[in-house]
Amino acid sequence: MVIESNPDDRRGLPARRGQLLLVGAVVLAIVIVVLSLVVNTVLFTQNADAEGVSAEIESVDEFAFEAGKTSRSILLRVNHAEYERNVDALQAQVSLSIRNYSDALERSYATSGTVYVNASEWQTIRNGTRLIQPSDRSFTSTDPADPDPENWEIIASGEETDIGWYLLNVDLRNVSAQRAEINISGDTEYLEYAMNRSDGGNGNNLSIAVDGSTVSPETTNCTATGGRVLVDLFDGEGSFGRCSFAGIDDTLEPPYEVEIDNGNRLNGTYSIVTETTWAGGSGSDFPDCENNPSATTCSTPVVWNGSVNLTYESSTVQYAQERNITVYGGDT
Amino acid sequence: MDGHTQRTTGRERSSGGDRGQAFTLEGLIGAILVITALWYAVQVVVITPTTGGAVDSSVRADLHQQAEDSLLIASQADDEPLSTLVRNWSQSQRTFSGAVNPDIGYGTQPIPGAFGDMLNETFASRGRLYNIEVSFLNPDPSNGTGSIPMASQGTPSTGSVVATQRVVLYDNMTLSSASAGTAELWQYDTYPTKNPIDGKSGYYPVPNAVDGPVYNVLEVRLIVW
Numbered sequence: 414m415v416i417e418s419n420p421d422d423r424r425g426l427p428a429r430r431g432q433l434l435l436v437g438a439v440v441l442a443i444v445i446v447v448l449s450l451v452v453n454t455v456l457f458t459q460n461a462d463a464e465g466v467s468a469e470i471e472s473v474d475e476f477a478f479e480a481g482k483t484s485r486s487i488l489l490r491v492n493h494a495e496y497e498r499n500v501d502a503l504q505a506q507v508s509l510s511i512r513n514y515s516d517a518l519e520r521s522y523a524t525s526g527t528v529y530v531n532a533s534e535w536q537t538i539r540n541g542t543r544l545i546q547p548s549d550r551s552f553t554s555t556d557p558a559d560p561d562p563e564n565w566e567i568i569a570s571g572e573e574t575d576i577g578w579y580l581l582n583v584d585l586r587n588v589s590a591q592r593a594e595i596n597i598s599g600d601t602e603y604l605e606y607a608m609n610r611s612d613g614g615n616g617n618n619l620s621i622a623v624d625g626s627t628v629s630p631e632t633t634n635c636t637a638t639g640g641r642v643l644v645d646l647f648d649g650e651g652s653f654g655r656c657s658f659a660g661i662d663d664t665l666e667p668p669y670e671v672e673i674d675n676g677n678r679l680n681g682t683y684s685i686v687t688e689t690t691w692a693g694g695s696g697s698d699f700p701d702c703e704n705n706p707s708a709t710t711c712s713t714p715v716v717w718n719g720s721v722n723l724t725y726e727s728s729t730v731q732y733a734q735e736r737n738i739t740v741y742g743g744d745t
Numbered sequence: 746m747d748g749h750t751q752r753t754t755g756r757e758r759s760s761g762g763d764r765g766q767a768f769t770l771e772g773l774i775g776a777i778l779v780i781t782a783l784w785y786a787v788q789v790v791v792i793t794p795t796t797g798g799a800v801d802s803s804v805r806a807d808l809h810q811q812a813e814d815s816l817l818i819a820s821q822a823d824d825e826p827l828s829t830l831v832r833n834w835s836q837s838q839r840t841f842s843g844a845v846n847p848d849i850g851y852g853t854q855p856i857p858g859a860f861g862d863m864l865n866e867t868f869a870s871r872g873r874l875y876n877i878e879v880s881f882l883n884p885d886p887s888n889g890t891g892s893i894p895m896a897s898q899g900t901p902s903t904g905s906v907v908a909t910q911r912v913v914l915y916d917n918m919t920l921s922s923a924s925a926g927t928a929e930l931w932q933y934d935t936y937p938t939k940n941p942i943d944g945k946s947g948y949y950p951v952p953n954a955v956d957g958p959v960y961n962v963l964e965v966r967l968i969v970w
Contacts, residue, residue, distance in 0.1 A: 434768070438775025442782035449786030475817065483913045483959075490915065490958035510957035514913075517955045520882055521911060521962045524890050 469730045472528075476725050480518070480532040481736050484721050487514055488740045493684070496545055496702045496713040503714050504537060511535045511721060531724040541577070541717035541741070544568075544685045544699050546710045549584050552593065552676035552683065555710045556698040563677045566670070567685065569698075573598075573668035577717070577741020578686035579646040579661060583608075583619055585637040587680035590614030592622070594674040595646065599665030602626040606646060606658075608679060619644065621651065621658055628659045641681075662742065686741055688717055716740055805906055811867050812875075812908035812969050819860040820910045826859040828912050830895075831879055831963055832921040832930075833857065836947045839937050841895055842922035849897040850877070856896060864967075873969055874898040880964040882954040893950060895965075905970035914960040920949060930960050 487510050491503070498506075515532040522528045544567060546552070554565035568574060592607040604625040611618040611634055618634035619642040635642050635651035644651040649660020661669070671685070702711035718739040725732040819827040835842040845852045855861050855869075856877075868875050877895040916931045933949035954961045 432771065435771040435775050438778045442778040445779070445782035445786050449782075449789055453789050471813075478821070479911060479913075486913070486915065487958050490917065494958070506957075510959070513955050513957045514959045514962075517882055517959060517962045518911075520886060521890075521964055524882075525880070525909065525964055525966075 469727060473725045473730055473732045476530055477723055477732075477734060477736060480530075480721070480723050481738055483514060484511060484532060484535075484736075484738050485740055487511060488716050488719075488738065492543065492686070492715040492740065496543065496547065496711070497704070497706060498713065499703050500540060500714045503540075503716065507537070507716055507719075508535050527727065529724070529726045532721055534722040535719055536721075537716050537719040538737070539688070539717045539719070540690050541686055541688050541715045542690055542712050543578075543715045544687065544710070544712050545702070546681075546683050548709065549587070549681055550709055551587075552673055552679040552681075554676070554698065555708075559698070564672075564674045565676065565698075566672045567698075568669060568671040568687065570670055572689070573670045575667035575688035575742070576647065576661060576669050576671075576685060577688065578684060579671075580685075581642075581644040581646065581679075581681060581683045583642045583644060583679065583681040584640065585610055585617070585619055585642055586640050588614075588619065589678035591675070591678055593676060593678035596672045596674065597646075597661055597665065598670040598672075599661075600667060602665050604628070604659060604661065604664055608644075618642075619651070621656075623658045625659065625664060628664060631658065633658050686715055686717075688741075690714070801904075805904055808873075808904075808969055809906040809908060812906055812967050815860070815863050815867055816908050816910035816965060816967055819863065820912065822859065824859070827910065827965060828914070828918075829921045830856070830858055830860055831912055831951075831965065832914070832918060834920050834949050835922055835924065836949070837924070839948065840893075842924070844895075848894065850894045851896040853896075853898050868969055875970070876901065876968040878966045878968075879951075880966060881951045881961050884952050884954045890964075891950070901968050901970045903970075905968055908967045908969075910965050910967075912963045912965055914951065914963065915958050916953065916960045917958070918960065 488507060491506050491510050494506075512533050515530075518530055518532060522530045554562040556562075556565075559565050568576075588608070588610040590610055590613050592609045595606045595608070597604045597606075602625065604623065607622040607624075609620050610616055611620045617637050619637065620632060620634055621644070622630065622632040624630040633651075633656045635644060635656040638652065642652060645660070647661050649663065650657045667688075673679075699710050699712040700708050702708060702713040705711055718737065720735050720737050723732070723734045723736050816827065819830075830841075833842045834840075835844070838844065838847070840847040841850055843854075843857055844850045845854055851861075853874075855865055864875065867873075876897050876899075878892050879895050880890050880892045882890055914930060917929050919925060919927060919929055920933075928947070930949065930951070931953050933947055935948070935950055935952045937948045937950075951961050951963065
C-alpha cells in the first residue's frame with residue numbers, strides 16, 4: 414500500500430523546521446538564563462550568609478567574657494589596695510579604675526580595627542566588709558570588752574554572714590608548737606582548722622590539721638617562704654598552692670560563723686571579706702579603719718557585687734549589655 | 746500551457762525564496778537570543794574571593810578558626826598560659842626567655858608552655874608556619890602602639906590568616922621567667938639599660954599605660970599560613 418504524501422505537507426515541513434529552530438533557540442536561551450540565575454544565587458548565598466555575622470558574634474561573646482573577668486579582677490585589686498577609706502572613696506576609685514580600663518580597651522580595639530568597645534558606668538549593687546588585721550600580731554581579740562581575748566568570735570553567733578575571702582599571712586617564727594584553732598560553722602556543717610609550727614616549734618612548716626562534720630581528719634604541712642606562710646582558708650590551699658586541704662567554699666554553705674581558740678598561739682595578719690555591711694563597726698567588734706590608723710584590727714568597705722555596661726559596635730553587630738559582676742565567690 | 750508553467754515556476758521560486766529568507770531570519774533571531782543569554786549569564790556571575798582560584802575559602806576558614814581557638818584556649822585556661830607567656834621575659838637577652846634573638850623571638854624554635862605545645866600540634870606538625878606579635882599600648886595615646894616579635898618564621902604567603910586575642914596585665918603581676926625576681930611590673934624600666942634608674946628593677950619593654958590596677962592591654966596577633 415502506497416501512501417502519497419500531501420504536497421501541502423511537503424511544503425509545510427521546512428517552515429515548521431524553521432520555527433522549530435527558533436523555538437529551540439528560545440528554550441536554550443531560557444535554560445542558560447535560568448541556570449545562570451541559579452548558580453549566581455548559590456554563589457551569592459555562600460558568600461553573603463551568616464558566616465561573617467556569626468564570627469562577629471563569637472568576638473562579642475569573647476569581649477563580654479573578657480571584660481567581665483577583667484572588671485572582676487580590677488574590683489578585687491581595688492578592694493584590697495587600701496583600707497583607710499570610706500564607701501564614697503571606694504566607689505570613686507572603682508569607677509575611675511573601670512573607666513581607665515575601658516579607655517585602654519577602646520584604644521586597643523581602635524588601633525587594630527574598626528570595632529568600638531566600651532565597659533563603663535559601674536554600678537555597685539551590694540557592698541561588703543573586709544575585717545582585717547593589717548600588722549603582725551597574735552590572733553587575739555582587740556575588743557577591750559572581750560572577757561577572753563584568746564578565745565573569741567570574729568563573726569559571732571547571731572551575725573552569721575556569707576564569706577568570700579579568708580586569707581592568713583602567718584609569721585611562722587612567732588607561731589607556737591601548740592595548736593591554735595579556727596572554727597567555722599556553716600549553715601548546717603562545720604570545719605575546724607588546728608594550726609601549729611612543725612617539729613616542736615622549730616620547723617619550717619605550718620602544720621594544718623583539718624576536721625569537720627563532712628570531712629575526714631587530715632593534716633597537711635605548708636612550707637614557709639621567707640618565714641611567712643600564706644593560708645587561704647576559703648579555697649583550701651597554702652604556700653601558693655603547694656599545699657591543700659578542705660576549704661570553706663567547697664565544704665560549707667553560708668551563712669558562716671567564725672571563732673578562734675587560743676589565738677595567742679598564731680601570729681601574723683589576716684583579711685576576711687564578708688557580705689554584710691558593718692560600716693563604722695556597727696554589728697562588729699572591729700572598729701572602722703577610716704581615720705583610725707593605729708587600729709590593730711578594723712573593718713573597711715568593699716564592693717561585693719555590681720554591674721557594668723558593655724558596648725560592642727561594628728559594621729555588622731551592635732551589642733549592649735548590663736553585665737552583673739560578683740567579685741567574691743560565684744562566676745562573673 | 747507554457748505560460749502556465751512559467752507562472753507556476755515563478756510562484757514556486759518566489760515561495761522558496763521567502764522560506765529561505767524566513768529560515769535565515771529565524772536562525773538569526775535564534776542566534777541573537779542564544780548569544781544574548783550567554784552574555785547575560787557571563788555578566789551576572791558573582792565575583793567571590795575564590796573566583797580567581799588562588800585560595801580555598803574553606804581551608805582559610807578552618808585555619809582561621811584553629812588560630813582563634815588556640816588563642817582563646819590559651820587565654821581562658823585557669824593557669825592563663827598566654828598571660829604567662831607574654832611575661833616570660835629575659836632581661837639579659839632582651840627578648841622572651843629562651844628565644845633566639847630580639848628580631849625573630851623564638852623564630853622556628855618551639856615556644857615554651859601549653860600555648861607553644863598547642864601551636865606545635867595544630868600548625869607546625871602540619872607544615873604550617875606562623876608569626877606571633879605582641880602589641881602594647883603606649884602611655885601617651887598619640888604615640889599609638891608598640892610591638893614585640895614573639896615568633897617570626899618568615900613573610901606570610903597568600904592564604905595567611907590572622908587571629909588576635911587581648912591579654913590584660915596588672916600592676917602587681919611579676920615576670921614569669923625563671924630568672925625573674927619578685928619585682929612587680931610597674932617597677933621595671935621600659936628602656937634597655939644596664940644601669941637601671943633608681944626605683945627600677947630592670948628592663949621590660951611593655952610600659953604602664955593605664956592608671957589604676959591595670960598595667961597594659963596587650964594584643965597577641967597570630968598569623969598563620
